[in-house]
Amino acid sequence: MSSIAQKKGFGATIWDFMTTVDHKKIAILYLISGGFFFLVGGIEAMMIRIQLAKAGNDFLSAGLYNEIITMHGTTMIFLASMPILLAFMNAIMPLQIGARDVAFPFLNSLGFWLFFFGGIFLNLSWFMGGAPDAGWTNYASLALASEGHGIDFYTLGLTISGFGTLIAGINFLVTIINMRAPGMTYMRMPLFTWTTFVASALILLAFPPLTVGLFFMVFDRLFGASFFAVEMGGNTIIWEHLFWIFGHPEVYILILPAFGIFSEIFAIFSRKRLFGYTALVFATILIGFYGFMVWAHHMFTVGLGPTANAVFALATMIIAVPTGIKIFNWLLTIWGGSISFTTPMIYAVAFIPSFVAGGVTGVMQAIAPLDYQLHDSYFIVAHFHYVIVGGVVLAILAGTHLYWPKMFGTMLSEKLGKWTFWFFFIGFHLTFFIQHFLGLMGMPRRVYTFGADQGWDLFNAISSAGAIFMAIGVIILLVNVVMTTIKNERVGNDPWGDGRTLEWAIPSPPPFYNFAQTPLVRGLDSFWIEKMEGNKKGMIFAEPLGDIHMPNNSFIPFVMSLGMFVASFGALYFLDGDKPWALAVLVIGLLITFGSMLVRSLKDDLGFHITKAELLKDAKGGNTDGH
Amino acid sequence: MDINQRYTPQSWPEHPETATMEGKNKFIGFWLLLAAETVTFASLFATYLALKDKGPSGMEFSAAGLFELPLVFAMTMILLTSSLTSVYAMYHMKNHNFKAMQAWLGITVLLGATFLGLEIYEFNHYVHLGFGYTNSAFSSAFYTLVGTHGAHVLFGLSWFIALMLRNAKRGLNMYNAPKFYLASLYWHFIDVVWVFIFTVVYLMGVIG
Numbered sequence A: 001m002s003s004i005a006q007k008k009g010f011g012a013t014i015w016d017f018m019t020t021v022d023h024k025k026i027a028i029l030y031l032i033s034g035g036f037f038f039l040v041g042g043i044e045a046m047m048i049r050i051q052l053a054k055a056g057n058d059f060l061s062a063g064l065y066n067e068i069i070t071m072h073g074t075t076m077i078f079l080a081s082m083p084i085l086l087a088f089m090n091a092i093m094p095l096q097i098g099a100r101d102v103a104f105p106f107l108n109s110l111g112f113w114l115f116f117f118g119g120i121f122l123n124l125s126w127f128m129g130g131a132p133d134a135g136w137t138n139y140a141s142l143a144l145a146s147e148g149h150g151i152d153f154y155t156l157g158l159t160i161s162g163f164g165t166l167i168a169g170i171n172f173l174v175t176i177i178n179m180r181a182p183g184m185t186y187m188r189m190p191l192f193t194w195t196t197f198v199a200s201a202l203i204l205l206a207f208p209p210l211t212v213g214l215f216f217m218v219f220d221r222l223f224g225a226s227f228f229a230v231e232m233g234g235n236t237i238i239w240e241h242l243f244w245i246f247g248h249p250e251v252y253i254l255i256l257p258a259f260g261i262f263s264e265i266f267a268i269f270s271r272k273r274l275f276g277y278t279a280l281v282f283a284t285i286l287i288g289f290y291g292f293m294v295w296a297h298h299m300f301t302v303g304l305g306p307t308a309n310a311v312f313a314l315a316t317m318i319i320a321v322p323t324g325i326k327i328f329n330w331l332l333t334i335w336g337g338s339i340s341f342t343t344p345m346i347y348a349v350a351f352i353p354s355f356v357a358g359g360v361t362g363v364m365q366a367i368a369p370l371d372y373q374l375h376d377s378y379f380i381v382a383h384f385h386y387v388i389v390g391g392v393v394l395a396i397l398a399g400t401h402l403y404w405p406k407m408f409g410t411m412l413s414e415k416l417g418k419w420t421f422w423f424f425f426i427g428f429h430l431t432f433f434i435q436h437f438l439g440l441m442g443m444p445r446r447v448y449t450f451g452a453d454q455g456w457d458l459f460n461a462i463s464s465a466g467a468i469f470m471a472i473g474v475i476i477l478l479v480n481v482v483m484t485t486i487k488n489e490r491v492g493n494d495p496w497g498d499g500r501t502l503e504w505a506i507p508s509p510p511p512f513y514n515f516a517q518t519p520l521v522r523g524l525d526s527f528w529i530e531k532m533e534g535n536k537k538g539m540i541f542a543e544p545l546g547d548i549h550m551p552n553n554s555f556i557p558f559v560m561s562l563g564m565f566v567a568s569f570g571a572l573y574f575l576d577g578d579k580p581w582a583l584a585v586l587v588i589g590l591l592i593t594f595g596s597m598l599v600r601s602l603k604d605d606l607g608f609h610i611t612k613a614e615l616l617k618d619a620k621g622g623n624t625d626g627h
Numbered sequence B: 001m002d003i004n005q006r007y008t009p010q011s012w013p014e015h016p017e018t019a020t021m022e023g024k025n026k027f028i029g030f031w032l033l034l035a036a037e038t039v040t041f042a043s044l045f046a047t048y049l050a051l052k053d054k055g056p057s058g059m060e061f062s063a064a065g066l067f068e069l070p071l072v073f074a075m076t077m078i079l080l081t082s083s084l085t086s087v088y089a090m091y092h093m094k095n096h097n098f099k100a101m102q103a104w105l106g107i108t109v110l111l112g113a114t115f116l117g118l119e120i121y122e123f124n125h126y127v128h129l130g131f132g133y134t135n136s137a138f139s140s141a142f143y144t145l146v147g148t149h150g151a152h153v154l155f156g157l158s159w160f161i162a163l164m165l166r167n168a169k170r171g172l173n174m175y176n177a178p179k180f181y182l183a184s185l186y187w188h189f190i191d192v193v194w195v196f197i198f199t200v201v202y203l204m205g206v207i208g
Helices: A010-019 A023-051 A062-096 A105-127 A150-178 A191-223 A237-270 A277-290 A295-302 A306-334 A343-366 A368-374 A378-408 A414-440 A457-487 A526-532 A556-574 A581-602 A612-621 B021-051 B069-094 B098-128 B137-167 B177-207
Strands: A548-550 A608-610
Touching (some): A023 A062, A023 A105, A023 A378, A062 A105, A062 A150, A062 A191, A062 A378, A105 A150, A105 A556, A150 A191, A150 A556, A191 A277, A191 A556, A191 B137, A237 A295, A237 A306, A237 A343, A237 B021, A295 A306, A306 A343, A306 A368, A343 A378, A378 A457, A581 B137, B098 B137, B137 B177
16 A cells, blocks of 8 residues: 555556545546536536427427426436535545545445436436436426336435435534644634535435435335325325425535635635635524525415415525625625636626526515416526526536646636636526516426417527527536646646635645645634745644555445445336346345445454655655555 | 554543544544434424324224234333443443443343334234235325334344444454444434334324
8 A cells, every 4th residue: 555656557547436435536536427417417408498499399299308307407406516516525625624534435435426326327217218207306296197217217316316415414524523633623614614514414404304205205106105195195295395395405505515615716816815704604504504494485385374484485585694694795805805807706706696686586486475476487497597507507617617726736728718607607697587587478387388479489599599608618618628638737736826725735636645744724714824924835734744544445335336226226127017026136236235334344444554754755756646 | 543452441441432533433423324314203203293094085094093002112111121231231331341241232132123023013913904004194104104213223233233243252442342332322313213103103193
């Protein structure tokens, strides 16, 4: 287990990534697979917009359209946005708190592979008899009536990937609670670490209700239970509650890390300490707290009664307060700063008006009587794309540019980055702004076509044109990634020149043990403090150079997740009746999973030590690859 | 952390479960997992309460007519006692008395297995009455709630047995002490959930 640099073959690299427990490599895995699913979801979005480009279009059939909108929503939320944010959390958060790895490196790997196999399983539905078609919310009354196995791919796939996300959440929480470097108090943690912390707490408490709901659905569809079967005494509203008790916090699971990325960007590129750091922290916690109190605003039209609607309407409006606090803090961070309009910074500046627009329409929908008018119309579609694309996706694109050098050691082209921005930003507003008016004109969501006499032709055509702009923006980003990788111009510790937090004090990419010596943190923006005091090393150290304990790589997480993947096929085909082998597949899959759990439990895994001599050699040779 | 380091009761730390970094991480992480488990069971309880006594028109089963307390009371006492015996086991773990710990864990496992056997008997009894899993929304919710708890009992038992067998020959060290501690924490959680099941499902069920 030496840390001597060596050139690895392709097979060895693949094996390395399949067994790695290094948070930086797992981050790359999350980024690549999340990016892949982002493209898949994007292609689905393009197909939706082609279908709706003109009245009476027959590009897609009604049934296929239902499958595509379902998979577009599900893919973008569960398989694209969240994993890409988890990539940044994995890559950056441990560096920001001065840790050598996350608290549970093995579980980190397991979380990734569960997500990965869950996502693959869900998407295999396209090739195995049809995708789910009951919308990403998968309401029970629709889902139970859906024919074929589409819904079962949805429930089983999301169950597996949900376990992965839950594991990641617990891991980040423990990492932040236990692994902070000396001096890194809670109120000195960078904002991105804070938002990771709160988002992880939301994952912890929001995913179990979804898992329970998914299990109910599996039992109903496959094993003859009747949770949602009304004629057997069941109640379909239970699904709606469980789904939205998860679903609304999920929105904040996505947006809080996005807020964190933008907070970092505003401070770095305004060359100023964040304005109102304390207020930003408490606003983050408050948003997380209120996030659990508002789920029924998705269900105003169900008929829960005026009292319930009034309570949830008020709670929903309250969330605008901490969000507003954040917006003003960001504006005042920029105010009087020495601003440089780099690619991440223009994303951040563009994010503020875009997200505020989405927030304002959100408060409009919080007014329950008005929501009866807006519900299930394109107004809703416009609203949630304004918060998700205008907030989360802009943050993902900004974060990709900001953290690319830290993750890969090269800078993405600023010029192409700005081209991406302008195409994407213009395309985004062109696509979705006009959908507000389509909604007000009465166009319902989730319809596969409309008539020429309804007067929606022009606005839909404009909306579809905007989608092409966004697609061009994403293609330019891909070109940028390829060109940057081919040029391979290596950068130093702090490529933006104005890094404030610990991750910018170490090489890009960092060595696999991150910090040869654990840093001592003396305040908020600790790297900035050292820079201002002329400390050439960028850090002061809390310990002398010595041996470092590191975890072993492991193939078990991959096998464990593969077992769940196999078992899911068994469960899926189990009650077709004519497939007796399905039970065997189910049992074999579960045996693989529980067997590898047992192996993990019984086999001692004590890790290994990097010796001081190897660290000294690394410091001279600049090895960053590890073993 | 040296796995081969030998301890005496005198050199054994007061809180071996959190004496190492790994132990500290596992300790916090496991409490967080229990938080997620709590939400899981809360969802199951809420669903059960919503679907209690609900079924197709003319369903002959109701909680008041179906449940009988004597057997369930015995199961409750057995599981509560097993929680107590696992506390004794942890008491000996903290005193570095490996044999006594193993013995008390063995008793815990026996009690847990008895509980599980009685639960299987109970389910079997209901099924023979015609109250199967697919009978009604009520039966689905009942078996899923109580069965999920039963699956947790089974997992807890397997965990105890695996730990006892794996470490039978090498005794306590700083590597396995947190594992024993967490398994017993898990066992207490299962016990607490059962107290709620006994109250919400059975006591409130018999009242009607």
